[in-house]
Amino acid sequence: MICQHSSCQAAGSEKVLFAFQVGNLPPNTIVMSTGCQGQCSSGPTVRILPEETWYCRVKVTDIPAIVEEHLKQGKPIKDKFNPRIHQFDFDDT
Structure with a gap:
């Protein structure tokens, strides 16, 4: 789910x-x-x-990693997590 509100649109x-x-998404993936x-x-x-993974400040250059690592391998990209939503999901390592 990609926000298309005016403030997100202004950010790209x-x-x-x-x-x-247009990405190489796994089967049964729905983009909305x-x-x-x-x-x-x-x-x-x-x-x-x-x-319920929330990514913030996502850029086009982030999409390949989100697709390959998260959607295909099941490994969320923690450095793109929204800290307001995932405030307890960060490692100290």
């Missing part, structure tokens, strides 16, 4: 949405745009379901 969410749409997800100060916001 339309390009992020397009990059996901959403309205505001309430994270305007940290957009573009990308939310991965069903595990």
Whole structure:
């Protein structure tokens, strides 16, 4: 789910949405745009379901890693986590 509210669009969410749409996604992956997800100060916001992973400040250059590591290998990219949502999901290592 990629936010397309005006604040996320100003930060480039339309390009992020397009990059996901044309990316080499795993089968049965659905890409959808959403309205505001309430994270305007940290957009573009990308939310991965069903595990509720929230990525913030996503750039087109982040998409290949999100697809390969998270969507295909099941390894979320912690340095792109939204810290407001995932405040307890960070390692000290």
